[in-house]
Amino acid sequence: MNASDVKLSDFTFSGAEESTIEDLRSLSDDDKHQLLMAGVDVEQDKRAGSFLHLNHSGVHCKSNHKGVEILDIKKALDKYDGLPEYFWKLIDPDKDEFTRQAHDNLHGGYFVRTEKGAKIEEPVQSCLFLKGEQVGQNVHNVVIVEEDSELHIITGCAVSSETEAAAHLGISEFFVKKGGKLTFTMIHNWGENVVVRPRTRGIVEEGGVFQSNYVLMKAVGTLQSYPSIDLVGEGARARFNSVIVAPEGSHVNSGSAINLMAPNTRGEIISRTLTTGGTIVAPGRITASAVPARGHLECKGLILGGGRIHAIPELDASREGVELSHEAAVGKIAQEEIEYLQARGLDEDEATSTIVRGFLNVEMDGLPEALKQAIDEQINHLDSSDAM
Known part of the structure; x- marks a missing residue:
């Protein structure tokens, strides 16, 4: 869709x-x-x-x-x-x-x-x-x-x-006051023809911390999400960590933005995307309008058996002295990585699952043990024959 x-x-x-x-x-x-x-x-x-x-x-x-x-x-x-x-x-x-x-x-x-x-x-x-x-x-x-x-x-x-x-339309507004800390973990379990349109903004005051963990491991018809957090107080921090898998037929446009609007603010966006036939658009944006401020954006994608990943990292600084950086990479599992693990006793499927599991890195606090096991099972069942 x-x-x-x-x-x-x-x-x-x-x-x-x-x-x-x-x-x-x-x-x-x-x-x-x-x-x-x-x-x-x-x-x-x-x-x-x-x-x-x-x-x-x-x-x-x-x-x-x-x-x-x-x-x-x-x-x-x-x-x-x-x-x-x-x-x-x-x-x-x-x-x-x-x-x-x-x-x-x-x-x-x-x-x-x-x-x-x-x-x-x-x-x-x-x-x-x-x-x-x-x-x-x-x-x-x-x-x-x-x-x-x-x-x-x-x-x-x-x-x-x-x-x-x-169809799910969701508005979310977050307010983190001075010295507060919010960890927000969102897990999506949709279906092949479901329309998802969340709209999310947040504000973090002095010394506050906002951390977002996002997991999408199942098919979705079309999802469009771009949460944005404003760091308006000195020393505020924000981090987005997302793990997205898009099977064939899924269209996912999911990214995030952090706006460094006060001195000594820090922001980090870490995105891991994997397509097994679906389309993923992964925008990320960090802006800085105060100094000192530091931000880093990391967007990495893995293609297994077709599909498309479009990574869009963006940095926007308007003050001398800010420190913003990004790295982005999209590709397939390297043959030498498979061979390295095979030389240590794993078969090809086991080697691929090990690499994918490490790439997705879905360790997040507070998840039920049964869900952690289910995520591992989903990773193990990715079609390793498409990885080459």
């Missing part, structure tokens, strides 16, 4: 309201598996809280830690008089047809806010789930990390196994 083929009129954005789910363990085994592959543990072990949005409704919301508040965004808007300081403050509702759709017909989304100084050691998990043919979903998420607090959110986005075509 090409990005130009998307027609929102093909999807239904009304009439898919769902009932409350008190216990996520009551979901079907199939749905639980789909959620697990998006990083969501229905047992909620070692989780500070959970949120589930199904189709057009928030169906589950629970906080297990007094230092973090979790609400459906609609309830948060009612409770906090429309969230005037945060709601639609970083993203223009008229940016494109997808933001307009999300603005005009809000289904829900999550609101997560820490208490000042709270150190939330266990991650909050959230899931945006689609179940039904041609369902369109509009969500708006707001995350506020108060001063000197720390939070890790694992967001899983998925469709049920029987859903062939659906």
Whole structure:
């Protein structure tokens, strides 16, 4: 599916309201598996809280830690008089047809806010789930990390196994206050004809830290994502780490941007992309308008058996004294690497899997062990015969 083929009129954005789910363990085994592959543990072990949005409704919301508040965004808007300081403050509702759709017909989304100084050691998990043919979903998420607090959110986005075509439009706004730290891990488990259009912006104040981990290992029809983070306080830092695999038929346009807008800020974008027949466009941009500031962008792609990778690294400095660098590479597994591992006792398939696993480097904090194993299995099943 090409990005130009998307027609929102093909999807239904009304009439898919769902009932409350008190216990996520009551979901079907199939749905639980789909959620697990998006990083969501229905047992909620070692989780500070959970949120589930199904189709057009928030169906589950629970906080297990007094230092973090979790609400459906609609309830948060009612409770906090429309969230005037945060709601639609970083993203223009008229940016494109997808933001307009999300603005005009809000289904829900999550609101997560820490208490000042709270150190939330266990991650909050959230899931945006689609179940039904041609369902369109509009969500708006707001995350506020108060001063000197720390939070890790694992967001899983998925469709049920029987859903062939659906659309997900997601608005996310992040606010990291002075000395705060947010680690945001997003795992996508979509389908071959699913349209995905997230729109994400964030702001980081003095001494704050924002780290984003993004994993896409399954097929998707068309995905377009370009989160952007502004470092507006002295000493703020941001890092994007993405791992993307595109099977045949998938069209993925996914990148990120960091804007160094205050002294002593640092930004890093690390992208690992692998195509087994799909198309990947991987833009990355670091801008610097204050000194001293340092940024590095690294975009590496691997082609196994066809497909296309278009890496677009971009650096933009407007002040003397900034330090920005980038490196980009796209290619195939080198024959000498295969032969080196074969000489040490691995067969060709094992050697290829080892190289791919090291290339993708999907070690990220807070993932369920079953999901880590599933990712390893996906890597092992990549068609090594196409690697040569």
